[in-house]
Amino acid sequence: MRLGFVLPILLLVGLALLLAFGLGNDPREVPSPLIGKPSPAFDLARLDTDARLTENDLKGRALLVNFWASWCAGCQVEHPLLMRLASEGVEIVGFDYKDEDAAGRQWLQRHGNPYRIIATDPQGQAGLDWGVYGVPETFVLDAGGAIVYKHIGPLTETAWRERVQPALKGAH
């Protein structure tokens, strides 16, 4: 009965490997079906000027689109990093998600404004079209306006260095 002895051990090892693989996966990292596709169409009011913003305004250069809100705790976590990136010349477009304009403006006044353009998405419709399910989320757009990368949750130094920055560089 060689098999009867070895098989349970093999099964156990297999199961352990499977579970280890499962543990290493982050269930929140839902792959976006929008990667490689043009950004969804939108026509939103802006927070910083009276003009409106559409998807066409995002074309012509690679940039980051960051969904944030004044009520969002994770946005404060990533905020210093966004400020630094902005100072280094990275163009970040902010979508103020399900927020009140006054609260959004106040938040930027208190913490600083890393955004070159800010659109408001009070109903969350643009967020829905972009497949956002929790702020903050950050998209990398190439010069043609296509989404090349999506980061879910607060942007970290590691995520920026290892994934977002390379995606942005490749998008020029």
Add this chain to the structure above:
Amino acid sequence: MRRLWLAGLLLGFAATLAAQTPTQDRIEADALDPSQQQRYQKLVNELRCLVCQNQSIADSDAPLAADLRTQVHRQLAAGRSDAEISEYVTERYGDFVLYRPPFKRSTWLLWLGPFALLAVALLLAWIFVRRRRPRAVVANAPVDAARLQRLLDEERRQP
């Protein structure tokens, strides 16, 4: 005192139950007819809420789930088909939102995996059972009836 405690506990429990029932959405007045209502229930129970991933959007209280319920309701009222509505959601959030994902290249393992495991288990069981059988069979020795009778008689005589 004890009874008061119990009453308080029950009351608190009832309150949490009430709080957990997803609030009926403040959906616009365009009511659905009974068949649309039925489709609405089916759809919202088969769409996963991405915020609390082990709940359907029917069960979840997350704002995103409420938004998606409103979308489903609005699109049903506008006469969209179930397939069109599923497509609307998967275009944005991927197949992951479907509790009943389509069968395709990225999901075949998900669909066939359990059956493959069952087949392997049955195969192993069959192998084990087959291996064991020869040992269980005891050779049928011819019975010496006269000797058996003698032994039984002997035993009866000296209890």
